[in-house]
Every structure is written in structure tokens, then in C-alpha cells.
Amino acid sequence: MPRIERLRPDHAPALLSFERENRAYFATSISDRGDTFFARFDALLHERLAEQDEGLAHFHVVVDESGAVLARVNLVDVAHGAADLGYRVAERAARQGLATAAVREMCALAAGAYALNTLRAVTTLDNTGSRTVLARAGFLVTGEIALNGRPGLRFSRDLSTADAVPPAADAVLPAGRATGQESGSAAGLIGD
Known part of the structure; x- marks a missing residue:
């Protein structure tokens, strides 16, 4: 079963493989990281790990039983009780519910372990998968934005309420807990 893990140095080989194997797939919905990222x-x-150690970001990978990375889901620009959410899911894991489960779990981690009150996200208008994932996780549209010259939307999720999106019964859960599986497309992401 997939599980979400906080990013560690030993994830490097699996994370690099994930990024390389899915580079063309990701580029269909968000801008390519470029050759410099891989070099x-x-x-x-x-x-990124130094940012995480300073509390400026919280990076996570979703891994399968073998340790292969299926997705990454991150909180960046952490300040004043808020953060920006970003995620990307491997093509082989897409359209199975993984993105929705991972984003719901991240909302629970953000509200609990990271003591955040608000999450923000952005995606392009033509990225129906990401818009659906964000809506299913309780995000609301807060405005319009241009992303690399493409029309997009801003979203926000209030985590301060008593019903701040507990993980679904089939959510991707932290290591050691059982989980289900799903997926979607990419929203704004880390490494940028």
C-alpha cells in the first residue's frame, strides 16, 4: 500500500527516477523543470532539505511497497500559519485516487503536525484533474491567476475549523498505517 513519508536524503535515488521517468508527462500540465534541475x-x-530543517517547507513523497516514488506532495513558503500546497503524481499512478488521498492527508498533517491554518494552491484552468483534486479536498477558488501565460485559478483551504478535512478512510497514510490508492495531475510544485 502507498504511504506518505517526509522527504529524507535517502529518498534521492527514487525521487530522481520519479522526476526523470515522468518529465514529459509533467510537462503536459506544468512547465518543465529544465535540464539544470536534473544536472x-x-x-x-x-x-530543499535545509529549507525543511528551518521550518520553511515540508516536503513529502508517496512511496509504494518497494520504495519507488509514486507522488510528491509539499508545503512551501510556510509562514504566519499558511503554506502553498504543490503535488505531482507519476503517470503510472494517475487517475486512481492517489492525488486526492495524498492532498487530504497533507491537509490533516498541515493542521495537526505543522500547526497551519491555511493552505493555498494554484492550477491552470485546463488542468481539470488538479481542479477536481483540490475541490475534493475542500479547497475553494479565491481568484484568477496567469501561470506561465496560461489562465489559472487560485485556491485556498481553511484548516482552522473543527472539521478541517480529516483524511478519508482510504487516504494515503503516514508510514506504518494502512492505505488505499488514487491519483491526479500536478498542481504547483516543489523544486521550482
């Missing part, structure tokens, strides 16, 4: 992967990962 500087180790240094960039080190920078």
Missing part, C-alpha cells in the same frame, strides 16, 4: 539535482535536494 543540479543533488544540490537542489540539499537546499
